[in-house]
Amino acid sequence: MERRQFLQSAAGGASMLAMSLLQGKRAVGAEHLAGPHFTPRAKRVIWLFMHGGPSHVDLFDPKPELQKYAGSPLPESFGSVMTRRQVATNPLLGPIRPFRPRGESGIEISDFLPEISTVADDLCVIRSLHGDSVNHPQSVYQMNTGSILMGHPSFGSWLAYGLGTENENMPAFVVLPDPGGGLKGGPSAWGNGFLPALYQGTTMRPGKTPILNLNTPSGISAQRQRSSLDFLNRLNRRHLSRRDFDDELAARMQSYELAFRMQSAAPEAVDLSQETEETLSLYGIDRPETRDYGQRCLLARRLIERGVRIVQVYSGDTNGWDAHEDVDKNHSEYCERTDKPVAALLKDLKRTGLLDDTLVIWCGEFGRMPMSEQGKGRDHNPWGYSGWLAGAGIRGGRTYGATDEIGLRAAEDTVHVNEFHATLLHLMGLNPLELSFPHNGLDERLIGPSHVDVVEGLI
Known part of the structure; x- marks a missing residue:
């Protein structure tokens, strides 16, 4: 392989890595990991x-x-x-x-x-x-x-x-x-x-705040936040393409998307008030120690x-x-x-x-x-x-x-x-x-x- 071909191939691999991160898929090098290698116990x-x-x-x-x-x-x-x-x-x-x-x-x-x-x-x-x-x-x-x-x-x-x-x-x-x-x-x-x-x-x-700064600011609707995030994502993709598809930048972009989705999922997940008194007592939540x-x-x-x-x-x-x-x-x-x-x-x-x-x-x-x-x-x-x-x-x-x-x-x-x-x-x-x-x-x-x-x- 000539040097130019090698660099083009490497750049293509970096691109695959970044885009796989943006799409929520496993990164390059893990494409063979379609799931467990065999039926798991856990x-x-x-x-x-x-x-x-x-x-x-x-x-x-x-x-x-x-x-x-x-x-x-x-x-x-x-x-x-x-x-x-x-x-x-x-x-x-x-x-x-x-x-x-x-x-x-x-x-x-x-x-x-x-x-x-x-x-x-x-x-x-x-x-x-x-x-x-x-x-x-x-x-x-x-x-x-x-x-x-x-x-x-x-x-x-x-x-x-x-x-x-x-x-x-x-x-x-x-x-x-x-x-x-x-x-x-x-x-x-x-x-x-x-x-x-x-x-x-x-x-x-x-x-109520499982992750700091996760909640939507007051007065901002979900639709408006989605629109802002889509616009930011377009700018970030342009920025990413000019920087050799850096994986840390791609991961940061993916984190914005995950944070948006977590705004509804995470507060419900950490809401222990949904549990019965019996369950809370079982775990010792009714005791200071x-x-x-x-x-x-x-x-x-x-x-x-x-x-x-x-x-x-x-x-x-x-x-x-x-x-x-x-x-x-x-x-x-x-x-x-x-x-x-x-x-x-x-x-x-x-x-x-x-x-x-x-x-x-x-x-x-x-x-x-x-x-x-x-x-x-x-x-x-x-x-x-x-x-x-x-x-x-x-x-x-x-x-x-x-x-x-x-x-x-x-x-x-x-x-x-x-x-x-x-x-x-x-x-x-x-x-x-x-x-x-x-x-x-x-x-x-x-x-x-x-x-x-x-x-x-x-x-």
């Missing part, structure tokens, strides 16, 4: 993200040996361990609260979580997750994007790219941040990375009912579940905020039939060390920790994998974050090896360049 996802690192050895991973040797130093047989705050030589700290068998399955769950314990038979608890960084931002990025480096597309963006939304009046990927803010690593956790900007997460909140997270969990259910592909619901502000000083104090607060709403979400999805094809994920960016910090706290632990899956055909009432006898490292049927993502994509009907996007001469993937297997044991 059609939608609710991801409950516990920011800060919940302690697996105090919530979902009982360790009698840790209790037995509490107060003693880490045995030399465990070798050296990388920690964030040099706690490797500190005494071991036993589980803060008792674990008990729950449900008919007998899964052991901590007394920190009495409400989630009531839905134990719906949970597949993964006790062998592991990642690659002891720091918050890098681990938040890895759990959300597959890489410890900033700038990669989030899991939700990949789903939006691969599957789109089921409702053209709502975005495919919605994020419900903790109102306290302060996510370590920032909004890049739900960013589009090198994917077209159309696929980034849209942040929303409960109440659980009101915020309960509202956002209920909003997540309402959004996926209306065709949103994936909703992420964050718990934890700047520090969140980051229990360096006092696990009991920290986890008592955050478990009280989230335990009832999370259990309510599963019960609500189950009674409405939505749990059959909705995948619910619970995890943080890492767990906590078995060694103590400052006497009553725990440091970060990415080497072995817990999360759980429910719904979408996942067989509940069981555990998968294990950490070693004190909860320091994943030891049996280990699940790396990339393998976790591969499995989630598979459950959504997407082949993790085939879901790719051309970027800088490479076919980039959520799971990275290496071959990564789906964890069949979770399915």
